[in-house]
Structures are given as C-alpha cells and as structure tokens.
Amino acid sequence: MARITLQGITKTYGQEVVAVDAVDLEIRDGEFMVLLGPSGCGKSTTLRMIAGLEEISAGEIRIDGRVVNEVDPADRDLAVVFQNYALYPHMTVSGNLSFGLRLRGVDASEIERRINVTATMLGIEGLLGRRPRELSGGQQQRVALGRALVREPVAFLFDEPLSNLDAKLRSAMRTELIKIHRDLGRTILHVTHDQVEAMTMGERICIMRDGRVVQTGPPLEVYRRPVDTFVAGFLASPPMNLLNARIAGESGALVVDLSPVRLPVLSDREEALAPGRDSAITFGIRPEDLHAEPVPRNAAPLDVEVVAVEALGPEVVLIAALPGGEEISARLGRDFSAPPGSGVRLYADLERVHFFDAGSGRALGEK
Amino acid sequence: MTGADAHTLARRDRRFGYLLTAPGLAALMLVITFPLLFALFTSFYDYTLLNPRHDDFIGGENYLEAWEEEYLAGSFWVTLKFVLASVVIEFVIGFSVALALHAVNRFKTVYYLILLAPLLINPVVVGLLWRMLLHAELGIANYVIGLFGISRVNWLGDIGVAFWTVVLVDIWHQVSFMAILLLAGLAALPREPYEAARMDGASAFRCFLHITLPLMRPVIMVALLLRLIFAIKTFDIIFIMTKGGPGTSTDLVSYFIYRAAFFGLDIGRASAMSVGLLVIVLALTTYLFRYMRSLR
Ligand SMILES: Nc1ncnc2c1ncn2[C@@H]1O[C@H](COP(=O)(O)OP(=O)(O)OP(=O)(O)O)[C@@H](O)[C@H]1O
Numbered sequence: 001m002a003r004i005t006l007q008g009i010t011k012t013y014g015q016e017v018v019a020v021d022a023v024d025l026e027i028r029d030g031e032f033m034v035l036l037g038p039s040g041c042g043k044s045t046t047l048r049m050i051a052g053l054e055e056i057s058a059g060e061i062r063i064d065g066r067v068v069n070e071v072d073p074a075d076r077d078l079a080v081v082f083q084n085y086a087l088y089p090h091m092t093v094s095g096n097l098s099f100g101l102r103l104r105g106v107d108a109s110e111i112e113r114r115i116n117v118t119a120t121m122l123g124i125e126g127l128l129g130r131r132p133r134e135l136s137g138g139q140q141q142r143v144a145l146g147r148a149l150v151r152e153p154v155a156f157l158f159d160e161p162l163s164n165l166d167a168k169l170r171s172a173m174r175t176e177l178i179k180i181h182r183d184l185g186r187t188i189l190h191v192t193h194d195q196v197e198a199m200t201m202g203e204r205i206c207i208m209r210d211g212r213v214v215q216t217g218p219p220l221e222v223y224r225r226p227v228d229t230f231v232a233g234f235l236a237s238p239p240m241n242l243l244n245a246r247i248a249g250e251s252g253a254l255v256v257d258l259s260p261v262r263l264p265v266l267s268d269r270e271e272a273l274a275p276g277r278d279s280a281i282t283f284g285i286r287p288e289d290l291h292a293e294p295v296p297r298n299a300a301p302l303d304v305e306v307v308a309v310e311a312l313g314p315e316v317v318l319i320a321a322l323p324g325g326e327e328i329s330a331r332l333g334r335d336f337s338a339p340p341g342s343g344v345r346l347y348a349d350l351e352r353v354h355f356f357d358a359g360s361g362r363a364l365g366e367k
Numbered sequence: 368m369t370g371a372d373a374h375t376l377a378r379r380d381r382r383f384g385y386l387l388t389a390p391g392l393a394a395l396m397l398v399i400t401f402p403l404l405f406a407l408f409t410s411f412y413d414y415t416l417l418n419p420r421h422d423d424f425i426g427g428e429n430y431l432e433a434w435e436e437e438y439l440a441g442s443f444w445v446t447l448k449f450v451l452a453s454v455v456i457e458f459v460i461g462f463s464v465a466l467a468l469h470a471v472n473r474f475k476t477v478y479y480l481i482l483l484a485p486l487l488i489n490p491v492v493v494g495l496l497w498r499m500l501l502h503a504e505l506g507i508a509n510y511v512i513g514l515f516g517i518s519r520v521n522w523l524g525d526i527g528v529a530f531w532t533v534v535l536v537d538i539w540h541q542v543s544f545m546a547i548l549l550l551a552g553l554a555a556l557p558r559e560p561y562e563a564a565r566m567d568g569a570s571a572f573r574c575f576l577h578i579t580l581p582l583m584r585p586v587i588m589v590a591l592l593l594r595l596i597f598a599i600k601t602f603d604i605i606f607i608m609t610k611g612g613p614g615t616s617t618d619l620v621s622y623f624i625y626r627a628a629f630f631g632l633d634i635g636r637a638s639a640m641s642v643g644l645l646v647i648v649l650a651l652t653t654y655l656f657r658y659m660r661s662l663r
C-alpha cells in the first residue's frame with residue numbers, strides 16, 4: 001500500500017522545454033487516480049518521474065513519506081504498464097511474467113503460484129507458452145498488465161495502457177481494471193487522454209495542461225464545477241458550449257447578454273457576478289443542459305437555427321446557430337428531428353450555467 | 368477491368384520489364400557469367416598458359432589433384448584460422464565499440480567519421496600503407512615501440528608474427544564495418560523493454576544478456592555472415608603485404624589459387640580450385656539469404 005506525494009515536481013529538457021511545471025499532487029493510499037490531459041501536456045513525464053525512469057529536475061516525490069528522488073526504480077516497488085506494452089519480445093508469456101520475480105529472488109514455487117493466479121485472473125492461462133509476437137494486441141496488453149500484477153508492488157502506474165485497443169476491448173478492459181483495483185485495493189495512477197476513461201475509472205482525476213495541474217477532484221465534481229474554460233472544454237463530449245458574453249444590469253437584476261439574446265442570471269449567482277457588471281465574460285452551458293422542452297425549474301428559452309442534426313442512436317446532437325451567429329451544440333432526446341435551416345426553441349437550464357472570466361478563463365461565482 | 372484484360376496488362380508489364388533490364392543483364396553476362404562459365408569449363412581441361420587450349424579434356428582430374436594437394440590443405444587451414452581470428456576479434460571489438468558509441472550522445476558524427484575512415488580506403492592502399500608503417504627497418508611502428516624500449520619486431524618477415532600482423536591489418540580495415548552495422552542494429556532496438564527491465568530490477572549486465580543479445584541476434588548473424596563471406600575471399604592485403612609468406616604462413620586460398628594460375632601457369636587446376644572456393648562462398652551466401660528471409 002502506498003501514498004504517493006508529489007511536491008513541486010518539475011521536469012525541464014535543456015534550457016527551453018518545461019515538460020512538467022511544479023506539479024503538486026497527492027495520491028492517497030489505495031486510490032485510483034487518473035491523470036488526464038491533452039497530448040503533450042506532461043502526463044507520461046510525470047508518471048515516468050514517479051517510476052524513476054526520468055530524472056527529476058526539481059521538487060520531491062515521496063512514497064509513504066519517504067523521499068524517493070534518488071531511489072533506484074527497482075527499489076521503489078512500483079510497477080508500470082507501458083502504452084506499447086514493452087514486453088520482452090523473445091521471452092514467452094510466462095517468461096515475461098516471471099522475469100522480475102526471478103531477479104528479485106522469489107522462489108520457484110511462489111513464482112509459479114503467482115503466475116497461475118494472475119494468468120487466471122486475466123484469462124491468459126492458455127497463452128503462457130507463447131511469445132509476444134504470437135499474441136493479439138489485446139492479449140499483449142493483458143500480459144503487460146499481468147507482468148505488473150505478479151510483482152505485487154505497492155502501487156501501479158499505467159501509461160495509457162488501453163489506448164491501442166479497439167473500442168469494445170477498451171471498454172471491457174476498463175471494467176476489468178476497476179475490478180482489479182477493487183479486489184487488490186492498491187494505489188493506481190492511470191494516465192490517459194481519454195476523458196471517458198477518466199470519468200468512469202477514476203476515484204479522483206487530475207487534469208493537466210502544459211505541464212501544470214489545472215484541477216484535481218472526483219470526476220463528477222470536476223464535471224460540475226470546472227475551474228476554468230480549459231477543463232470545461234476538455235471534459236465530456238461534445239464539450240461545454242463556451243460563448244462570448246457580457247454581464248449587464250437590467251432594471252436591477254443581472255442578465256447575460258449574448259447579443260442579441262439575453263438570459264437572466266439566477267439570484268444566487270448575482271453576488272459573484274456583480275463586480276463584473278458590464279465586463280466581458282465567457283458564458284458556458286453544457287449541451288446536455290439545453291432541452292427541447294421546458295425543464296421544470298428556471299429554464300430560459302433560446303431561439304436557434306438548426307445547422308445540423310447528428311442522430312447517434314441513443315441521443316441526438318443538435319448543432320445550431322444563435323441569432324448572433326455563434327454555434328452551439330445540444331444533446332437532445334433520440335426522437336428529436338428538424339430540417340437544417342429551420343428555427344427551434346431550446347430551453348437552457350439556468351441552474352447549470354457557468355461563468356468564466358473572459359481574460360483568464362477562471363470560473364466566476366461557482367457555487 | 369476483366370480478368371483477361373488484367374492478364375494481358377500484366378504480361379505487357381512483364382515484357383516491358385525484361386526490355387528495361389536487358390542491357391544490364393547483357394553487361395552482367397559479359398563480365399560475370401561468361402568468366403564464371405569459362406572457369407567452370409576450363410576446370411575440366413588440362414589448360415595451361417603454355418598450352419592455352421581446350422583440347423585436353425581430363426574430367427575431374429583437376430579437382431582430384433587439388434583435393435590431394437598437400438599445400439592446398441595447408442592453405443585452407445591458414446584461411447580458416449585467418450577468417451575465424453579476424454571475424455571473431457572484429458566482432459568482439461566491433462560490438463564493444465558499437466555499445467560504447469550507442470551510449471554516447473555528443474559528437475556522435477565525429478566518431479562516425481573516424482570510424483568510417485578506414486572503410487573508405489582502397490584495400491590495396493591499406494596494404495601499401497601498412498607495409499610502409501610496419502617496415503622492419505624504416506617503419507614508424509618499430510620506431511614507436513622502440514621509444515618504449517621494446518626491441519624491433521619483424522612484422523611481416525617473421526614466420527610467427529606475419530600471420531597476426533595480417534589479421535590485425537584486416538581488423539583495422541574492416542572492424543568499422545562490423546561496428547557500424549551493429550550500431551545501426553542497436554539504434555533500432557526498442558527502448559521500452561529496457562525500461563520495463565529497469566522496473567523489474569535488472570542490472571545492466573542482465574539487460575545486455577536478456578534483452579540486447581536476443582534482440583540483436585539477427586543483426587549479429589548477418590554481420591558475422593557478411594564478414595565471413597568477405598574474409599574468405601581476402602586477397603589484396605596478402606598480395607601487397609606478404610605474398611603468402613614468410614613460408615606459407617599467410618598463404619590464403621585465394622592467393623594460393625592466384626599462384627597456381629600465374630606462377631604455376633596451370634589455369635585448369637586454378638579454375639578447379641576457384642570453383643571449389645566459389646561453392647563454399649555460395650553456400651554461405653545462400654545460408655545468409657535464407658536466414659535474412661526467415662527474419663521477415
Ligand atoms: N526527451 C525529451 N526531450 C525534449 N522534450 C521532451 C522529451 N520528452 C518529452 N518532451 C516534451 O515534454 C512534453 C510532455 O511530454 P509527455 O510525453 O509527458 O506528454 P504526454 O502528456 O504523455 O503526451 P501523450 O498523451 O501524447 O503521451 C512534450 O511537450 C514533449 O515534447
């Protein structure tokens with residue numbers, strides 16, 4: 001079991017490139033933490049520094065309170081599953097699984113027992129005699145996972161282990177990883193750029209951008225209360241609609257001026273927004289908070305022109321233009337249909353709108 | 368497009384292909400196939416430079432003679448020793464250099480250039496160069512070791528030394544080939560298994576043993592086979608430096624054949640021996656190609 005603490009972790013390459021910039025993160029004992037971010041934001045670098053595969057330019061990494069900056073990767077007792085599996089090509093599956101154990105001097109009967117347990121858990125008992133190139137991608141992925149599991153390390157580090165799998169297998173493996181985590185109760189850091197993975201697997205997610213941590217929290221909290229426009233636009237698909245707007249006063253009450261459309265601001269948000277009166281803001285509303293019928297409470301009508309209707313089966317994504325010309329998307333019931341060019345009235349759920357500072361992108365007046 | 372159309376199209380393509388390759392093939396015929404067949408043909412005749420005519424067919428007698436030739440057997444052993452010594456030492460040095468260079472990040476190009484330099488020199492020039500450097504009285508090699516109080520070595524004239532001198536010169540000339548081939552192989556190795564091994568707690572030596580060696584096996588095999596094939600045919604440096612001597616201590620098969628032809632004037636017998644050598648080289652080459660094909 002292990003608690004992993006990152007304090008001001010920084011990685012620079014040469015003089016110019018700052019791959020990871022003063023990252024603070026605490027991964028609790030037994031937690032399933034997901035590191036999420038767009039390509040190149042420094043997720044792998046962070047994970048590799050924790051693993052000890054990459055030198056740390058500044059900051060401290062602790063495992064259970066012990067600073068491990070200078071500790072050899074093998075002595076950190078962590079196991080990594082690499083994105084491209086990194087199996088030993090010339091060893092059989094069972095050789096791959098046992099290599100680390102043999103190096104650690106685990107005795108043969110114990111190795112055998114662990115391999116059997118792991119192979120059964122992952123359903124690769126039949127493959128033990130094969131070599132990696134005789135396996136499918138999904139099977140290799142299981143072996144890579146198995147190689148980490150047999151070690152029984154204090155924590156697992158996964159670097160996008162599912163990204164090379166097809167959609168169906170990926171979703172099956174998601175479930176499997178969650179199950180493994182529940183059974184073993186070990187600390188897991190899972191790196192991904194797939195927000196579905198993050199939402200479904202993580203107990204908490206940590207969102208990174210350009211080498212920095214933007215937000216850390218349970219998935220639903222990050223979804224409900226994104227701290228800035230980046231998180232708002234990154235999580236969920238289609239992402240939150242972000243529109244340029246102004247906060248204006250109208251006979252005392254505040255409104256969101258989307259020129260020409262105006263939407264009222266609910267009174268409990270006014271306090272936070274009042275200082276920004278008459279200034280530019282970014283207005284955010286998720287596609288799922290736009291409805292074709294009036295919602296029970298606090299809905300404001302929004303007249304739009306249909307641009308495209310994407311029927312996905314379980315739902316319909318409507319792409320529509322506001323009178324001001326900006327495009328928004330809405331997730332509507334599967335029965336919705338309308339010809340392009342026609343006018344449609346949508347209802348915005350005012351309780352679930354977001355306001356961001358137009359300059360910094362930081363959230364304003366979150367509850 | 369119907370099947371028949373595709374068929375005629377393919378046939379026309381093929382005919383056009385033949386047309387394009389015809390001049391090159393003709394040239395090859397002239398300079399390679401013809402001499403080859405001529406030698407094969409001649410090897411069955413008592414064809415000497417005193418009587419250069421195919422008028423005395425003697426069947427396999429040239430081959431039989433060569434087989435029973437005591438000196439050829441000796442020359443064969445010298446060749447075997449030479450090939451093994453130079454290829455094995457080249458491999459050990461070449462692999463060490465490749466591993467060292469692989470770990471280097473700065474000035475790689477400089478090292479490459481230095482390494483490549485000997486390969487760019489014509490073998491005859493290499494031979495001449497070293498003959499001068501190693502000259503017993505006037506050579507710089509003896510001068511340099513003299514500075515350290517070591518007495519002169521008769522590099523090319525001493526019967527026990529000359530063989531190893533020739534081996535060393537060959538290594539000097541060819542080791543870069545091995546190093547560069549192996550270096551290319553190392554550069555193409557995947558990085559990830561090494562990282563996995565580091566996590567598994569493998570030492571550098573174990574990584575070499577369990578990852579580098581097995582992964583490099585195909586490259587190593589190809590490098591060894593190529594050098595083997597080239598080494599068996601070594602002629603130039605012998606011709607320039609020792610002429611097979613002193614005694615027969617550096618008398619490689621290729622030079623032996625040369626002597627049979629141009630000093631013994633017995634072209635028929637020389638042809639028979641060349642055919643034998645060709646068969647050996649051909650067998651090795653075939654094996655090399657088989658092996659390379661099996662890798663895919
Ligand atoms: N060896 C290196 N030298 C210079 N820059 C590097 C090096 N390795 C990584 N970087 C840079 O560091 C940044 C972070 O890289 P990293 O691999 O951590 O991204 P990532 O978030 O894992 O991306 P992905 O999702 O594509 O795997 C990138 O901008 C990358 O260009």
Ligand SMILES: [Mg+2]
Nearest residue numbers: 043044045159
């Ligand atoms: Mg990565």
